[in-house]
């Protein structure tokens with residue numbers, strides 16, 4: 136078994152595009168759940184709108200990168216408004232139900248052949264990153280980063296996606312430390328108390344829903360820009376649940392948490408994949424096939440989460456007092 | 463104690479008119495299934511005075527608070543505050559108009575620090591707006607002023623040692639104090655306190671009573687619910703008695719305590735028997 140190879144693959148995930156994409160989606164959820172107490176179980180829908188919004192604007196409208204980014208974000212913002220208007224005045228569980236259902240509806244909408252003219256149907260959309268990669272300042276070539284070697288495109292998408300992660304993280308640090316952020320945390324603790332102090336709770340919840348959704352759409356955009364392919368099958372509810380896993384791993388009411396949570400999550404997946412495959416290849420696990428390894432590692436993720444809930448319910452970075460699963 | 467003539471206009475009776483009312487409610491009813499929890503024909507709260515709202519458990523005092531502050535919707539009724547019609551107005555708008563309430567079941571924001579709880583009580587902080595939040599110079603001054611005011615109140619309420627602790631770590635009585643102090647951060651015109659002294663130790667009660675009197679001196683109107691008759695007698699200028707949703711009596715504290723309707727409301731038909739007898743009677747009845 137090549138441990139050097141396993142190590143390199145695992146370390147590569149530390150700067151992976153999917154790691155950054157999930158970190159963005161989880162940062163959006165941190166805004167929703169960690170800082171406002173909103174239960175959004177449809178983050179896949181927000182990410183999908185970012186991805187389809189970008190691809191649609193670039194391919195069908197012929198917009199440049201900036202316009203396409205903007206379009207994806209606007210789609211997510213409108214989605215948040217539509218979901219929030221009827222539910223944010225009601226108890227928290229209504230938003231949860233509506234986000235699950237709406238994300239699922241989007242998934243079917245994007246996948247059906249009926250609107251293939253807009254969405255590409257089951258084939259999805261591809262090759263929409265021309266303008267994006269046109270901005271690439273790195274000359275064509277292979278870049279050896281010590282542990283992994285990347286093409287100029289792979290470097291560029293990593294720079295942009297991690298740059299976005301850093302930008303969003305700074306934005307959220309500023310916001311959560313402001314009086315605005317304090318009001319949101321108050322709403323998370325007790326809406327009625329905050330109402331009795333003269334704050335328009337509905338408006339704050341809406342602002343949080345839109346902001347977190349738009350951050351999620353950025354995650355969706357970088358996710359599909361790495362391969363320039365976007366298919367409906369990516370945006371299943373599994374995507375949402377993996378985002379929640381990432382968030383809870385790191386700590387819901389933190390900003391570093393979702394980022395580190397995402398890195399740990401993807402390194403764990405890659406490590407178990409490579410390690411178990413290695414064991415199967417040398418015949419150490421005769422009862423497993425290579426195809427089963429891919430599934431086994433999610434079982435291990437589940438086990439890992441259970442241990443986390445039992446021994447460190449606040450996540451890696453969470454303040455034990457500030458937010459737990461039952462928070 | 464204020465002169466009675468300065469409060470009531472005309473005869474003193476349940477629902478009587480006041481010389482200078484700040485809050486006027488008419489025909490307010492609230493039905494829970496078959497139970498009419500609130501059925502207030504008319505009620506006026508005098509401006510600049512301390513009014514106590516008393517009555518047995520389940521009389522509808524908290525429900526009336528909820529209705530007046532927009533946290534619950536009545537079946538019928540209108541009311542106005544300082545001349546502004548309030549029926550159907552959202553709770554946060556009621557608070558912004560200067561009518562701030564506290565809750566009987568304390569609502570400390572547990573996972574905020576005590577000082578952040580206090581800061582949240584202040585009104586018109588530009589930093590609470592989304593875009594302004596990014597630009598610290600826009601709100602740094604206001605924030606400093608708010609913090610100073612909050613610290614002064616915390617000292618007054620003997621919570622200054624807890625300033626940077628999470629509110630979750632406060633005792634029940636301390637939470638009551640925090641909630642009251644937080645309500646005062648908004649400099650309300652009318653403050654409505656639902657059992658503010660429940661669970662607060664007697665030594666501190668005394669100092670808080672002084673504080674409430676101080677509020678009155680600064681022109682704030684106080685309406686509070688309280689079961690402790692000593693406190694009611696000690697600080698209130700006027701007492702309103704509720705029973706089974708209705709206003710059954712009102713007047714200056716000394717007179718109200720002697721009112722047979724009030725004694726009846728509190729002790730019901732068993733006014734002349736002691737509690738032991740009541741228990742035996744109920745058991746035999748079954």
Ligand SMILES: Nc1ncnc2c1ncn2[C@@H]1O[C@H](COP(=O)(O)OP(=O)(O)OP(=O)(O)O)[C@@H](O)[C@H]1O
Nearest residue numbers: 494497499517518519520521522523524525526566
């Ligand atoms: N949400 C509700 N649903 C059903 N019944 C309610 C509700 N809220 C209050 N009630 C009923 O209305 C009546 C009045 O309750 P309320 O809480 O206003 O009493 P209170 O005067 O504040 O009593 P206490 O002194 O014990 O606080 C009670 O009989 C109560 O059971």
Ligand SMILES: [Mg+2]
Nearest residue numbers: 523524525566
């Ligand atoms: Mg009550």
